[in-house]
Amino acid sequence: MPTADTGSENSVAQGPGHSLVVRDVVTETPDAKSLVFDVPDELSERFRYQPGQFLTVRMPGEPAAARCYSLSSAPGVDDSLVVTVKRVAGGLVSNWICDEVRPGDRLRVLPPSGRFVPPSLDADLLLVAGGSGITPMFSVVRSVLERGSGSVVLVYANRDERSVIFAERLRELAERHPGRLVTLHLLESVEGLPTEARLRDLLRPFASSAAAFVCGPAPFMDAATAALRDLSVQRVVVERFESLTGDPFAEPDLPPVETVMGPAARVAVDLDGQRHVLDWPKNAPLLDVLRADGLDAPFSCREGACSACACKVTAGQVNMTRNDVLEAEDLAEGWVLACQALPATDEVAVTYDE
Numbered sequence: 001m002p003t004a005d006t007g008s009e010n011s012v013a014q015g016p017g018h019s020l021v022v023r024d025v026v027t028e029t030p031d032a033k034s035l036v037f038d039v040p041d042e043l044s045e046r047f048r049y050q051p052g053q054f055l056t057v058r059m060p061g062e063p064a065a066a067r068c069y070s071l072s073s074a075p076g077v078d079d080s081l082v083v084t085v086k087r088v089a090g091g092l093v094s095n096w097i098c099d100e101v102r103p104g105d106r107l108r109v110l111p112p113s114g115r116f117v118p119p120s121l122d123a124d125l126l127l128v129a130g131g132s133g134i135t136p137m138f139s140v141v142r143s144v145l146e147r148g149s150g151s152v153v154l155v156y157a158n159r160d161e162r163s164v165i166f167a168e169r170l171r172e173l174a175e176r177h178p179g180r181l182v183t184l185h186l187l188e189s190v191e192g193l194p195t196e197a198r199l200r201d202l203l204r205p206f207a208s209s210a211a212a213f214v215c216g217p218a219p220f221m222d223a224a225t226a227a228l229r230d231l232s233v234q235r236v237v238v239e240r241f242e243s244l245t246g247d248p249f250a251e252p253d254l255p256p257v258e259t260v261m262g263p264a265a266r267v268a269v270d271l272d273g274q275r276h277v278l279d280w281p282k283n284a285p286l287l288d289v290l291r292a293d294g295l296d297a298p299f300s301c302r303e304g305a306c307s308a309c310a311c312k313v314t315a316g317q318v319n320m321t322r323n324d325v326l327e328a329e330d331l332a333e334g335w336v337l338a339c340q341a342l343p344a345t346d347e348v349a350v351t352y353d354e
């Protein structure tokens with residue numbers, strides 16, 4: 001089993017990301033643990049987050065692996081950052097975290113990212129969670145109740161009573177905020193797997209909520225989103241808990257410039273209030289070009305799946321090799337994923353500053 005990074009503070013030699021100390025490891029259920037991270041003052045700005053966002057954590061070793069884990073802590077409510085990890089049978093990283101990571105270990109972590117974020121903490125939300133899908137929802141619930149004026153209906157499906165993460169804390173929250181949190185538990189051990197029809201009946205009274213958020217195992221999410229679509233819920237936001245296939249902590253070498261593709265394009269990039277103008281080889285993703293030039297362009301998955309690298313094209317055109325996350329409206333507004341963007345015109349301008 002790989003051991004946690006016990007090296008010194010962040011260094012360029014260790015590549016992207018930051019080394020955070022695990023202050024505590026909390027057993028939530030027989031299958032789930034929370035890691036509580038201390039964030040030093042100098043990184044507090046970088047690790048500022050919104051409810052529903054996730055961290056990307058690196059498991060060291062050969063080969064190293066990285067996985068995304070949603071923050072279960074609530075910004076502006078909790079001092080520390082907390083992720084909650086549920087074991088996946090045979091899973092590489094979830095079992096390593098649950099079995100091997102100890103208080104005092106340092107883990108390499110990428111800053112918070114993600115778009116599974118409520119439109120407002122003052123809106124009435126419908127949250128539909130299955131199993132570990134509760135993690136981002138718990139952050140949203142606590143943010144709405146403690147910092148906003150909205151109310152929340154949480155439909156929460158689990159295998160059995162023992163596997164309900166945050167059961168006691170949800171009960172306490174409902175008591176402390178009367179009328180603002182309703183939790184409807186669904187237990188497979190009692191009524192079998194939740195079907196689309198069952199979810200439709202359960203969700204119908206709440207169909208006028210400002211937005212519905214869905215996260216859980218794939219079949220559960222399919223049933224829930226189909227039910228919500230049937231009920232014409234205004235806005236449905238989903239988070240898919242999939243494993244990264246690559247290692248976003250490894251800074252890739254730029255691919256060789258293939259002259260057959262023609263000379264490099266020129267790209268003007270607005271980032272952190274400064275304009276940079278660079279050559280952009282036609283076969284290299286924009287993110288790699290920027291980072292190879294020493295620019296601190298944001299990213300997380302490097303797989304076109306998270307949108308942490310999104311920037312807006314203001315002139316010229318780009319093509320994306322993969323896009324699992326930007327919607328048609330985003331594309332129409334000019335948003336692209338820098339980790340997947342190749343130049344389609346000789347001159348391109350993009351901005352990160354919007």
Ligand SMILES: Cc1cc2nc3c(=O)[nH]c(=O)nc-3n(C[C@H](O)[C@H](O)[C@H](O)COP(=O)(O)OP(=O)(O)OC[C@H]3O[C@@H](n4cnc5c(N)ncnc54)[C@H](O)[C@@H]3O)c2cc1C
Pocket residue numbers: 054067068069070071083084085086087088089090091092093094095114132135136217239240241242243244
């Ligand atoms: C944005 C985002 C946020 C996430 N947040 C959380 C979180 O808060 N808590 C959490 O526990 N996980 C979360 N995940 C899932 C997490 O990143 C890993 O996918 C999960 O821990 C499994 O990784 P592994 O290395 O243990 O398993 P792997 O070695 O990647 O997979 C082992 C086997 O299990 C299957 N598998 C993979 N993932 C799952 C799954 N989720 N359920 C069932 N089978 C699976 C695979 O197909 C494979 O056969 C999140 C994922 C994303 C993309």
Ligand code: FES
Pocket residue numbers: 298299300301302303304305306307308309310325337338339340
């Ligand atoms: S880094 Fe995740 S989509 Fe580009």
